[in-house]
């Protein structure tokens with residue numbers, strides 16, 4: 001079989017569309033909302049929005065009182081695994097970048113390049129054997145990300161197989177949403193989120209598992225994401241939300257997420273493996289990693305051009 005002319009991280013070509021669309025309509029799908037041209041422009045780090053910057057080690061619960069949007073930035077971020085007698089291994093090496101409200105930033109790169117580690121670092125979920133250095137900032141302030149500010153959807157689904165989709169989401173809404181809401185309000189909110197994720201048609205279907213077949217794999221992913229979206233987090237981390245799904249199901253999920261991000265001003269950071277061209281076109285930003293280093297950071301639309309220019 002002839003070797004693919006595409007870099008290994010490249011989006012899987014769609015059977016219906018060329019890898020690089022030459023029509024202006026494909027780029028018009030994506031709102032760049034002021035992305036500066038790369039690589040000539042430096043990464044922009046916003047000024048801290050609060051009057052006094054909190055200590056680097058301080059935990060601040062919310063981005064800023066009255067601010068619901070999260071501008072996440074990281075600077076010179078490095079992570080080292082302390083492997084006991086085996087010594088240390090540098091997993092991430094001096095990464096800088098940012099994720100903006102209303103946009104989807106894709107983390108891409110070959111297996112083992114550090115995508116999950118970067119997500120975990122940004123989300124404050126690193127294991128005890130990992131040491132990090134560098135700055136992570138929310139709206140320009142160095143602070144740890146609190147659970148109220150963000151949600152994290154892991155690669156594995158942890159859903160109750162015997163519940164229906166509606167039962168699972170209603171149950172989560174009951175637990176997650178504030179007590180100031182009535183039961184009916186919580187249910188109504190949950191039903192809205194079910195609709196937003198395109199799950200209304202299967203709301204009464206059992207989730208199911210390996211033994212008793214229920215909803216599809218793509219729908220299971222959407223239920224997991226739906227549950228994380230219930231509390232309307234301004235920042236959401238997704239680890240391989242499309243893994244194991246075909247291109248249509250992947251597009252369905254990512255377009256819903258991009259739509260919700262745009263509508264609610266949610267900041268989305270998603271680690272993605274080989275997206276289709278259609279899915280790739282939904283990304284606003286791309287952070288491409290190789291061996292724990294940033295190979296490209298900037299608008300997803302400019303990545304091909306830039307890497308070709310660099311001879312990658």
Ligand SMILES: Nc1ncnc2c1ncn2[C@@H]1O[C@H](COP(=O)(O)OP(=O)(O)OP(=O)(O)O)[C@@H](O)[C@H]1O
Pocket residue numbers: 081082083089091109110111112113114115116117118127129130271273
């Ligand atoms: N706790 C840990 N201790 C030691 N090494 C680790 C640890 N976690 C991850 N690594 C190593 O760090 C590197 C990056 O792992 P990571 O899971 O971030 O990659 P990835 O890009 O998400 O991979 P994949 O696409 O296969 O999920 C790998 O070589 C992995 O073995």
